[in-house]
Amino acid sequence: MKKMFYKYFPKIPILENVDIICGKANIKSRSRLDLAIIIFNNYANVAYVTTKSKTFAANIKWLKANKSISKVKVLMVNSGNANAYTGEQGYLNLKSLIKFLSYGFNCKNKEVIISSTGVIGEQLPINNIISTLNKFAENSIEKKNMNWESFARSIMTTDTFPKGIYKKTKIGNKEVKLIGIAKGSGMIAPDMATMLGYIFTDADLSSKLLQELLIEVNEKSFNSITVDSDMSTNDMVCFFSTRKILNKVQTIKDKILDKFKKDLQWVATELAKKIVCDGEGATKIIEVNVLGAKSYSDAKNVALSIANSPLVKTAIAGEDANWGRIIMAIGKSKAKLEQNNISLKFGRNIVLNKGKLKKNYNEKPISEYLKKNEIRIEVDLNYGKFFSKVWTCDLTKKYIEINADYRS
């Protein structure tokens, strides 16, 4: 990607009463940040969504078993090891970490959340983690490892850049902060992937409200991206409220939440797009818009069919205006459609108009357009009123390189 807009890590202020500590626990093979904790000194309300994978990791099992988690004192994240498919031992390791943290921070077990990301099927190096957490407690951590950017770095696996976003917003006339941090590069698909996302706000929102808001924004952000159609065992997105800035919000429909909701959607969407931009081997981000579908699920189905098609993604990597592959991908979707109704554009360049090739169709401006880093595909099925937008990246040799020897 030549223009690195998405790779930029913005300046993000620290939240009051929130401490960040990051360090190296030798979980990753090379010496890199791989362990982080966030301490909510005055507790935070929390809501989360997790992977739909049936081979979910130990920490997801814990969350499924403890459904009533709504308040949290500590978040711990490690990268380099997913603690997934690690059986009883893996679950015991998770529980001992939770006990260790709840004891250390003087809270309940159910006030600790743990996320893991990395290789599947290997046991956590629990001793390394515990001794690093002890160092955290001794407060011998360098200042530079105590900010949002180090947190974002600590949770990276095959990511090539840390992902963060910040938005000042308002509830009523009170200014509140929205901070988003995420990681993810491979195994990115709808319904979560090797994706971890954390959104923090100082606005005082109940865990019930956080949950409703998260589900709402999640569908059109993290659940609308795909890198390789693979779904991970560990994905989760958490939404924390430090409860600092009070408000009078009663329900999600309160008008005074409107600006906050819009900005929250922006934060989630921009984070999601950063993940796609860092899609393994990606050189382009592709926005797929599907209009005129019979239902929302039909629209999304067609959009994902295009966004997941290796033939579409390699054509775009090759900057090849091979629009026939988009037609193929539309054809294989499960949506109701009539092939002679389809209109198709690359950016502003019309290819098809209701099933007919544009008069004097000329490939050149499209080939020119495909040289950009951000590609927009628009399909109008002319078959209904529903719309979906998803993001993906191109599929390049680098993807193969990264994935043919990730562990070595």
Next chain:
Amino acid sequence: MKKMFYKYFPKIPILENVDIICGKANIKSRSRLDLAIIIFNNYANVAYVTTKSKTFAANIKWLKANKSISKVKVLMVNSGNANAYTGEQGYLNLKSLIKFLSYGFNCKNKEVIISSTGVIGEQLPINNIISTLNKFAENSIEKKNMNWESFARSIMTTDTFPKGIYKKTKIGNKEVKLIGIAKGSGMIAPDMATMLGYIFTDADLSSKLLQELLIEVNEKSFNSITVDSDMSTNDMVCFFSTRKILNKVQTIKDKILDKFKKDLQWVATELAKKIVCDGEGATKIIEVNVLGAKSYSDAKNVALSIANSPLVKTAIAGEDANWGRIIMAIGKSKAKLEQNNISLKFGRNIVLNKGKLKKNYNEKPISEYLKKNEIRIEVDLNYGKFFSKVWTCDLTKKYIEINADYRS
């Protein structure tokens, strides 16, 4: 692929009363065989299955519109152009070819079958095709272009080798022939792909019987392979009977058909495997066996989830025993399962036994095993009685290379 067993084109005898003519009509960019006709001088009974794509090609539209085709005099196949998404003009072109052939061979329009494969969205070079067909009629074709291997070559697009198979079999005590020819390399996925398959027999079978047999063998052959999960607009498999060798078969359940059915399944499966072996950029063929599923569709769902996972396919390309990715792929399937029941083997090497890593698990023999060209993955869900076997290939940089600039 080092050992080229699947690339071998066997000696296939000509069928009595069947003529094959192949030539170059300049449909493909370079001068290669790209047009073939097969003439059934005494007619053939025929049955076929076609793509489920909603953006199906002109010839598929013709077949859908003429459901009663059961007898055929001429089969024409062209490669280099799919005549898909070519609108009214494309359909007119198809119909004029059908008229030309039915006139030339003195048969009805409905006794002509046309298949096309190649680029989507461009009009057929109809004049080139007609003038080449005229040359065919003048009989000025070289002998070397009048056999099964040239037919197999004529229908190739990104294929790297022609695909044919031959089996002598029996119905009762009468010897009959089974001949299979196919093409396909990219856009290979269940429910057909850029796949064309033709099976010929001299056994006298009604078109109804051919249809029943074809549907039966198709599910566990052509519908059980995947290269890249993309589905084509043009796929079809046809089954022809020249009606030469008479028999007393009444129904598909007749015992005297047993050997023929078994051999027909073998022909279809071997053809399908040849396609996977020629999967774009493939260096390995991967057989995925899923046992112990709650239903057949659950078994196939898990098998395809593994076989379509880019992360599994790149790991195998890298000869990396990263079994966690198989667990991930099982987890993202739609099947009912319990993660702690899963057993997993690479070839004969056990990795997991009912959810537990094998005692003293050692990766080395598996890494050794993964150096082979033919890899077998066995997953036992231990959750039911159903079984599915599918084939795929590894995903390599070469796939990207081929597909990033297919048309140039």
